[in-house]
Amino acid sequence: MPTQKTLAVTGNTLVAEAIRQCSPDVIPAYPITPQTTVVEELAKFVANGRMHAEYVNVESEHSAMSAAVGASAAGARVATATSSQGLALMWEELHIAAGLRLPIVMFNANRALAAPINIHCDHSDVMGARDTGWIILFAETAQEAYDNTIMSFRIAEHPEVLLPVMTTADGFITTHSIDRAQIMDDETVAAFVGDYEPENALLDFGKPVTHGSFAGLGGPYFEFKNSQRMAIERARDVVKSVGAEWSAITGRPFGMVETWGMEDAETAIVVIGSTAGNARHVARGLRAEGKKVGVVKVRCFRPFPYAELAAALKGVKAVAVMDRSESFGAEGGPLFLEVRSALYDLDERIPVVDYIYGLGGADVKIELIDRVFADLSDIASGTAAPSGLVYLGAR
Amino acid sequence: MTTIRELSHREDLLEGGHRLCAGCGASIAVRQVMLGAGGTPVVVGCATGCLEVSTTIYPYSSWKTPFIHNAFENAAATVSGVESAFKGLQRAGKIPADKKAKFIAFGGDGGTYDIGLQSLSGAMERGHDMVYVCYDNGAYMNTGIQRSSATPMGAWATTSEVGSVGQGKPQRRKDLTSIMAAHNIPYVAQASISDWKDLTSKAEKAFAVEGPAFINVFAPCPRGWRIPYDSTVEIAKSAVTSAFWPLFEVVDGEWIYTKRSVTRENRKPIEEFLKPQGRFKHLFKPGNEALLAQVQTEVDRNFDHILKRCGL
Amino acid sequence: MTWDISKIDEWKSDEFPRGAVIPDSGNSRDYVTGGWRSQRPVRDDAKCTQCLFCWIYCPDSSVNVADEKVTDFNLNHCKGCGVCAQVCPADAITMVPEGCELPEVK
Numbered sequence: 001m002p003t004q005k006t007l008a009v010t011g012n013t014l015v016a017e018a019i020r021q022c023s024p025d026v027i028p029a030y031p032i033t034p035q036t037t038v039v040e041e042l043a044k045f046v047a048n049g050r051m052h053a054e055y056v057n058v059e060s061e062h063s064a065m066s067a068a069v070g071a072s073a074a075g076a077r078v079a080t081a082t083s084s085q086g087l088a089l090m091w092e093e094l095h096i097a098a099g100l101r102l103p104i105v106m107f108n109a110n111r112a113l114a115a116p117i118n119i120h121c122d123h124s125d126v127m128g129a130r131d132t133g134w135i136i137l138f139a140e141t142a143q144e145a146y147d148n149t150i151m152s153f154r155i156a157e158h159p160e161v162l163l164p165v166m167t168t169a170d171g172f173i174t175t176h177s178i179d180r181a182q183i184m185d186d187e188t189v190a191a192f193v194g195d196y197e198p199e200n201a202l203l204d205f206g207k208p209v210t211h212g213s214f215a216g217l218g219g220p221y222f223e224f225k226n227s228q229r230m231a232i233e234r235a236r237d238v239v240k241s242v243g244a245e246w247s248a249i250t251g252r253p254f255g256m257v258e259t260w261g262m263e264d265a266e267t268a269i270v271v272i273g274s275t276a277g278n279a280r281h282v283a284r285g286l287r288a289e290g291k292k293v294g295v296v297k298v299r300c301f302r303p304f305p306y307a308e309l310a311a312a313l314k315g316v317k318a319v320a321v322m323d324r325s326e327s328f329g330a331e332g333g334p335l336f337l338e339v340r341s342a343l344y345d346l347d348e349r350i351p352v353v354d355y356i357y358g359l360g361g362a363d364v365k366i367e368l369i370d371r372v373f374a375d376l377s378d379i380a381s382g383t384a385a386p387s388g389l390v391y392l393g394a395r
Numbered sequence: 396m397t398t399i400r401e402l403s404h405r406e407d408l409l410e411g412g413h414r415l416c417a418g419c420g421a422s423i424a425v426r427q428v429m430l431g432a433g434g435t436p437v438v439v440g441c442a443t444g445c446l447e448v449s450t451t452i453y454p455y456s457s458w459k460t461p462f463i464h465n466a467f468e469n470a471a472a473t474v475s476g477v478e479s480a481f482k483g484l485q486r487a488g489k490i491p492a493d494k495k496a497k498f499i500a501f502g503g504d505g506g507t508y509d510i511g512l513q514s515l516s517g518a519m520e521r522g523h524d525m526v527y528v529c530y531d532n533g534a535y536m537n538t539g540i541q542r543s544s545a546t547p548m549g550a551w552a553t554t555s556e557v558g559s560v561g562q563g564k565p566q567r568r569k570d571l572t573s574i575m576a577a578h579n580i581p582y583v584a585q586a587s588i589s590d591w592k593d594l595t596s597k598a599e600k601a602f603a604v605e606g607p608a609f610i611n612v613f614a615p616c617p618r619g620w621r622i623p624y625d626s627t628v629e630i631a632k633s634a635v636t637s638a639f640w641p642l643f644e645v646v647d648g649e650w651i652y653t654k655r656s657v658t659r660e661n662r663k664p665i666e667e668f669l670k671p672q673g674r675f676k677h678l679f680k681p682g683n684e685a686l687l688a689q690v691q692t693e694v695d696r697n698f699d700h701i702l703k704r705c706g707l
Numbered sequence: 708m709t710w711d712i713s714k715i716d717e718w719k720s721d722e723f724p725r726g727a728v729i730p731d732s733g734n735s736r737d738y739v740t741g742g743w744r745s746q747r748p749v750r751d752d753a754k755c756t757q758c759l760f761c762w763i764y765c766p767d768s769s770v771n772v773a774d775e776k777v778t779d780f781n782l783n784h785c786k787g788c789g790v791c792a793q794v795c796p797a798d799a800i801t802m803v804p805e806g807c808e809l810p811e812v813k
Contacts, residue, residue: 070477223718224727
């Protein structure tokens with residue numbers, strides 16, 4: 001019988017709890033703000049014998065992911081966590097983890113990238129990893145960070161997928177604020193996640209295998225990339241079915257996107273992560289004034305939910321995408337590019353405006369979101385033309 | 396000490412059919428090191444480089460052991476992950492607690508002295524039960540003979556060219572073996588493929604210790620050194636007799652010179668090692684006498700430094 | 708295990724083992740590098756002292772040994788480098804020019 005406890009804790013505490021409950025065999029970890037309390041909590045669990053994991057105090061994030069690759073290929077369940085520069089330092093290894101089809105689970109505390117150096121939230125770090133072949137989940141709240149982390153192991157290790165998963169939450173905003181959340185009992189989580197049954201484990205001495213071969217002499221590299229693409233496409237259904245299963249146990253909904261007010265919305269904001277809460281707050285106020293506004297939150301960024309987004313935004317008169325990261329020189333941020341692509345196949349042509357906001361933890365004030373909805377209202381009513389990219393709140 | 400006859404009963408863990416050059420020193424190093432593992436199961440990791448590429452061209456692998464290649468700079472970190480998985484899975488009850496295994500990482504000098512130094516240092520400091528073996532051929536041979544921090548002073552390489560101004564690598568070599576000894580790990584050794592008895596016995600000791608061990612193996616590259624491919628072992632021998640590459644080990648901090656037959660007094664002149672190699676031919680041209688003398692001084696200084704630490 | 712790769716050129720993308728794993732470590736035994744060779748080692752059993760130096764120094768694991776004695780060379784793998792002849796203290800190995808009956812080159 002699943003039993004949930006309600007706690008007031010930080011996002012990082014919950015993520016560490018989730019990792020503990022999923023019983024990884026190896027945790028290679030390197031500290032970086034604002035991920036640090038996750039790896040501290042995990043070290044405490046190990047020191048107190050509450051986890052059987054081998055904790056590896058690597059000397060850098062590059063080695064964290066390198067050791068994770070070695071351990072995962074060896075046949076272990078592996079979890080780690082990082083942020084910002086740390087994720088950037090792992091870049092090479094992110095591709096290798098995905099290319100070797102290793103179901104590593106990594107939590108990322110979303111943080112800006114230097115320069116100038118900045119420890120606060122934005123999505124530049126994760127978006128820099130969007131093409132590495134990892135499945136990428138974004139959490140709005142501590143609760144979602146907890147749920148996503150648990151589901152990540154199931155998704156990663158699913159035989160139809162076998163890809164690494166990055167489960168993320170907004171640095172400080174979600175990782176460090178104390179939030180009300182429910183935590184499931186250990187047995188239920190263990191039963192949900194199950195045992196990891198690796199194939200081609202290095203430590204299967206009876207059947208020696210070679211990992212990391214050289215497929216570059218007219219070899220089938222191209223075929224391997226195609227099969228990787230097939231796997232992440234199959235992950236769409238797996239993300240949904242694992243979400244449905246966890247949802248049935250916890251009573252909390254999970255979809256690749258989450259919609260609010262979209263049944264009859266005329267204008268909508270598409271957003272990722274903690275700002276979704278601010279957007280809904282503003283939308284609620286506008287609804288009270290009779291304005292038909294809605295919010296679409298993207299929870300799974302890779303694979304990207306194109307069909308779900310198109311379905312949610314169909315019939316809307318104007319859409320604002322809020323991007324908490326840049327793609328300098330492109331027409332908009334990474335989310336904008338995806339959303340506009342998702343809308344391309346609709347019969348009607350919906351105006352889409354991109355708002356770059358909150359970089360390096362720049363305050364996401366309610367007035368700024370007010371302004372976005374006001375702009376949308378003008379575009380929808382035809383009193384204003386869609387603007388180009390807007391740096392929301394910049395002087 | 397295991398005799399060559401006894402060694403011949405052990406399984407050769409590197410299969411033929413790999414695509415290393417004829418006369419390659421790397422595979423000689425690998426075979427001798429792995430003979431030292433005895434019958435214990437071995438997992439091998441390898442840094443990107445000639446050895447890795449040539450032994451695992453898809454769909455063929457020359458490793459009769461479990462093998463992993465990850466990237467260039469992280470063989471030590473990768474194998475530390477494998478070794479940690481072994482411990483974690485033992486604790487989880489998925490691998491029997493009394494099961495024994497050995498973990499080896501191979502890297503060339505580029506992957507070890509240069510780009511992989513940080514991950515090697517980290518893995519050794521963390522105390523993983525693994526043996527890291529550097530096969531040192533003194534340059535980035537896989538990409539075409541570029542200079543590394545292991546390239547000898549005065550050597551030509553494609554990025555330390557010989558021309559009207561440059562006369563090969565102007566800098567001294569990095570003394571990696573001493574750096575590894577400074578990690579206070581149980582076992583560190585310097586060996587050469589030419590001295591199989593010395594090398595296989597060092598490999599046995601490295602495998603026998605609980606915790607990290609490091610062996611730096613001199614492994615000539617005929618292609619990069621511009622020598623005939625049948626002279627790999629011969630040239631390695633002359634590196635030892637000229638004291639360019641002294642053989643020693645550091646056991647729990649105690650320095651032991653293992654090639655007592657080569658002394659300060661009877662070491663051969665460095666010319667014997669340099670002259671057969673095309674990469675040093677400019678050193679013998681008129682005008683480079685001082686540079687050649689400097690190379691000799693450098694070799695003697697290094698040899699003296701090691702002997703002193705060995706109490707000799 | 709033996710991994711059948713005879714039809715590898717016909718495999719679809721998702722028929723390859725995941726992640727470019729080679730599930731049959733050591734299968735380069737089936738790959739012929741003997742065709743690289745321009746000279747071949749010939750051992751004189753009368754001169755050979757069975758010191759096994761040729762075996763321990765062979766870069767291509769191509770000196771076959773049984774019961775502590777060299778039996779022959781694996782000419783599928785031997786690249787003809789001549790290290791064995793160089794290290795032989797008894798001059799029992801001679802490198803002779805390779806004929807035209809080379810093994811199949813893969």
